Amino acid sequence: xxxxxxxxxxxxxxxxxxxxxxxxxxxxxxxxxxxxxxxxxxxxxxxxxxxxxxxxxxxxxxxxxxxxxxxxxxxxxxxxxxxxxxxxxxxxxxxxxxxxxxxxxxxxxxxxxxxxxxxxxxxxxxxxxxxx
Numbered sequence: 001x002x003x004x005x006x007x008x009x010x011x012x013x014x015x016x017x018x019x020x021x022x023x024x025x026x027x028x029x030x031x032x033x034x035x036x037x038x039x040x041x042x043x044x045x046x047x048x049x050x051x052x053x054x055x056x057x058x059x060x061x062x063x064x065x066x067x068x069x070x071x072x073x074x075x076x077x078x079x080x081x082x083x084x085x086x087x088x089x090x091x092x093x094x095x096x097x098x099x100x101x102x103x104x105x106x107x108x109x110x111x112x113x114x115x116x117x118x119x120x121x122x123x124x125x126x127x128x129x130x131x132x
Contacts, residue, residue, distance in 0.1 A: 002088060003048075003107065007114045007129035009037040018118055018125030022103075024075050031055070032074065039114070039129060048083070079103060 012033060019029040035054040042049040046065040052058070056074050063069045063083060071079045071094065081094030081103075092105035106117040114129040 002109045003041045003090070003114070004043055005041065005131055007039045007041070008132040009035070010113070010128045010130045012128070013126040014123070015125045015127060018120060018123050021121045021123040022073075022075075022077065028075055035074070037127075037129075046085075 016029050016033055019032055024032065035056060037052065037054040040051040040053075048061075048063050048065070050061045050063075052061070054074065061069075061071065066082055066084055068080060068082045071081070073079065078097040079094040080097060081092060083090050083092045083105075085091075088108065090105075090107040092103075092107075094103045094105065095101070096103065101121065104119040106115075108115055108117075112131065114131075116127045116129070118125045118127075
């Protein structure tokens, strides 16, 4: 599928503001903005295997479209939610376990880039990845 492959962070838009809205402290925001994130995605039907490698951690996530799963952000924030496919866009809806607020996430291929969009408490951020 279109998402398959290795993706390396290229640039961010409004990412520090998003992390601030999430309640992440200034030092972690500064480090997070330069996390050198690499994502490897393998899709097999409605099952996904996603490997995230950054300066802070290496994790592997397996999920099935439409099935809830647990996930922890790099700062330790615990979430529960699911990804669905809308057209050719992955749409994730995740609820924070600590405060019940919702984080929306989108992944789509735009041109030759993987664009991840996050929306939390009205703050939108985008992260752009190139194949590599």
